[in-house]
Amino acid sequence: MTRSRNILSRLMPRLRKIVGNEQLILSILALTVGAAGGGAVILFRQGIAQVQNLFYGSTGEGLFVHAQTLPWWRILLAPTLGGLLIGLLVYYFLPDRRPQGVADVIEAGALRGGRMSVTTGLKAAVISAVSIGVGASVGREGPAVHLGATLGGWLAKKLRLRRTHSRTLLGCGVACAVAASFNAPIAGALFASEVVVGHYALSAFAPIVIASVTGTAISNVYFGDFPAFTVAEHSIASFWEFPAFAGLGLLAGLLAMAFMRGTVLAENVAGKIPLPPWIRPAAGGAMVGILALMVPQVLGVGYGTTDAALQVSFSLALLIAVGVAKIVATAISLGFGFGGGVFSPSLVIGAMLGGAYGIVVAGLSPELSSGPGAYTIVGMGAMAAAVLGAPISTTLIVFEMTGDYAITMAVMVAVVFASLVTRDFHGGSFFAWQLERRGLDLKGGFESTLLRTLGVRPVMSLVSELVTRDVGLGDLREMLQKSERGELFVVRDNGELFGTITLADLSEVAFDPTVDDLIKAGDVARPRPPVLSAADDLEAALKLMRDTGESYIAVVEDKESMLFLGSIDERDVMSAYNRALLERRREELGG
Known part of the structure; x- marks a missing residue:
């Protein structure tokens, strides 16, 4: 090896x-x-x-x-x-x-x-x-x-x-x-x-x-060279139909939100059940099995179910029942700990929504309807785009599956509205939600993401102005007057950070030489100062600096041992960020 x-x-x-x-x-x-x-x-x-x-x-x-x-x-x-x-x-x-x-x-x-x-x-x-x-x-x-x-x-x-x-x-x-x-x-x-x-x-x-x-x-x-689904040819009956596609997109966005929040709910419920973690998938599997006895279409990936919807083989009542049951079954499966993704379930749920919507639209205005099959395709694209947060590639998947430019235009309209609903009212995709549940917010933009990739340890300075707790006031006064940063770090004999000292911390005794022999560094130090651990990233460093109003902060090995390692300045953070930004832009441009 x-x-x-x-x-x-x-x-x-x-x-x-x-x-x-x-x-x-x-x-x-x-x-x-x-x-x-x-x-x-x-x-x-x-x-x-x-x-x-x-x-x-x-x-x-x-x-x-x-x-x-x-x-x-x-x-x-x-x-x-x-x-x-x-x-x-x-x-x-x-x-x-x-x-x-x-x-x-x-x-x-x-x-x-x-x-x-x-x-x-x-x-x-x-x-x-x-x-x-x-x-x-x-x-x-x-x-x-x-x-x-x-x-x-x-x-x-x-x-x-x-x-x-x-x-x-x-x-x-x-x-x-x-x-x-x-x-x-x-x-x-x-x-x-x-x-x-x-x-x-x-x-x-x-x-x-x-x-x-x-x-x-x-x-x-x-x-073999076959598309994922068997799709019949469709044409848009009238451009007056596009408001109906937009309406389908709005419904898909709302249903996507319900699906994602249902998964959150299922995960929360699973976490509160007084069972060992390894038994929870079995409990979830039992619930899925019970549901499958009534609606077998919920089992597995669901491509056969999607194909049946595309062939307009389901009644309105069955489309609604399968759509609701699939949301419940997928939320339980993911929430209770099965492995798997959300792409296929999103397509199934979207197909059920689109098929049901298409039947209703055809009943209201048959001469302006492209038929339930066309709405099934549009619903699949809109639902998947909203859940995955990938409107461009989802639209192209539909185009490559169908080869139909007109239907793809309808999908684009629905995808836009569905994505807007989930972005504005849910905050993003299913994957963004998963990362947030782990304490990772990648929605802060390119700059925040870049800062998270940069660690404190490579940026910190190993040269810092240190004093022990028994240093006298006279020496402290002289050191602070000569200090570049105007701040000293006080450490214990074992290297543990005790506190910090600035001229402001000395207050009224700062220039009173009569007490020089009476007051030591440990007496005037500010205990429990803000610190960063070596494992923190630069986003955490900037946040701490902003929250505390301090631009010069100690770095410790970890916040349990408080072993002093060095210090970091806001200027060092911004310099490291600018270097990384220039490097990233150069790489993206192929330089």
């Missing part, structure tokens, strides 16, 4: 020497990641099929049709026993004892320089494959994205690539996974740039496109 690591770490310098062009090297690496990611998606999907076959005796997408032929105990037992297995796997094998997904990829790209653990990625993929196979109401695209990103991030880590190239390879892994899942290379490339990389500079976009196309090609070799 150590030998293979050394070989990989020496590979990049050799490639630079042989090829001589970093962009060409990055393209070769993108091709590698695209091929590996496409193959990984094939294995992942086949793994789901085998688990599903083990528990239900079927490998097909239309699980709900087969489920109607099974005895009730099997439908109830499969997600329950599967949930027990998932709970044990997550509890003992995954970091933080929780499933992994797209939010972890976004976090890695924003805060960890694109590096990811391949061991965690493979474990997470197995757990998600089992979750989907046993019937949990979750999606397979999110886990596929995480798996592809893991491969790209791992390769970047082993080759010791700089941050911008690591994030590009992370994007390559995401792109090939999305493209291989939907047979949509354009959408894969734009999803990676829109959600993970955060820009469309050619230096990053070109390798991402290469990986996306490669992933699609690998997938097509195995599964």
Whole structure:
């Protein structure tokens, strides 16, 4: 293992020497990641099929049709026993004892320089494959994205690539996974740039496109060149219909909010149940099984259900029932700890909403309606865009699935309104919510995200003006008058920070020499000053400086030991930020 690591770490310098062009090297690496990611998606999907076959005796997408032929105990037992297995796997094998997904990829790209653990990625993929196979109401695209990103991030880590190239390879892994899942290379490339990389500079976009196309090609070799769904041709009956599409977008935005808040509620309820964490997925699986006895369409990924809606095979009542049940089942599955994503459930819920809306519109104005099938497609795009926070790539997925420019225009209108509703009234996407639940707010903009990537330790000064507690007042006065910062740090004999002293802290004794022999540093020091730990980032440093009004702050090893390490000044923070900003802009422009 150590030998293979050394070989990989020496590979990049050799490639630079042989090829001589970093962009060409990055393209070769993108091709590698695209091929590996496409193959990984094939294995992942086949793994789901085998688990599903083990528990239900079927490998097909239309699980709900087969489920109607099974005895009730099997439908109830499969997600329950599967949930027990998932709970044990997550509890003992995954970091933080929780499933992994797209939010972890976004976090890695924003805060960890694109590096990811391949061991965690493979474990997470197995757990998600089992979750989907046993019937949990979750999606397979999110886990596929995480798996592809893991491969790209791992390769970047082993080759010791700089941050911008690591994030590009992370994007390559995401792109090939999305493209291989939907047979949509354009959408894969734009999803990676829109959600993970955060820009469309050619230096990053070109390798991402290469990986996306490669992933699609690998997938097509195995599964064939078929779109994800069977979609009939549709045409827009009249441009007067566009207000109806806008209305569908508004409803999709509201339903997306209900879906995301329902997942929050389910997670909160699961956390309050007096059961061990590893048993919670089994409880959630039992609830999903009970729901599936009444509405079998909630089981699994739901592509068969979506296809049935696209073929206008469901009545209005069934569309509404399946839509509501799918929201409840997905919220329970995710909230109680199954692994999986939200892309597929969003498409199913959107299809049910769009189909029901289309039936109502056709009944009110049949001559101006494009039919329920067209509204089903529009609902899918609007709902997925609102939940994922990816309006551009979601629109393109629909376009690549249908090849219909007119329907795509309708999808664009609905996507805009749905995205506006969730942004203004919910605060963002499902992934942003997940990160916020972990205490990570990446919505502060480019500047805040950049500050979070910069640590306090590299910026702090190791040269600080220190005194011990027994230093006399006369010496303190002289040191403060000569001090550049006008502040001294008082430390104990063991190096622990005791407090700080400024001339203002000396107050009335500052220039009274008659008490010089009576007062020591420990007597006048300000105890418990604001401090930063070495593990903090520069955003935390600037926030502390703003909240306390102090521009010069001590840095300690941690806030328990209070071992003094150095100090940090606001000027040092801003200088480090400006250097990082210039470097990031230069990298994005391909410089």
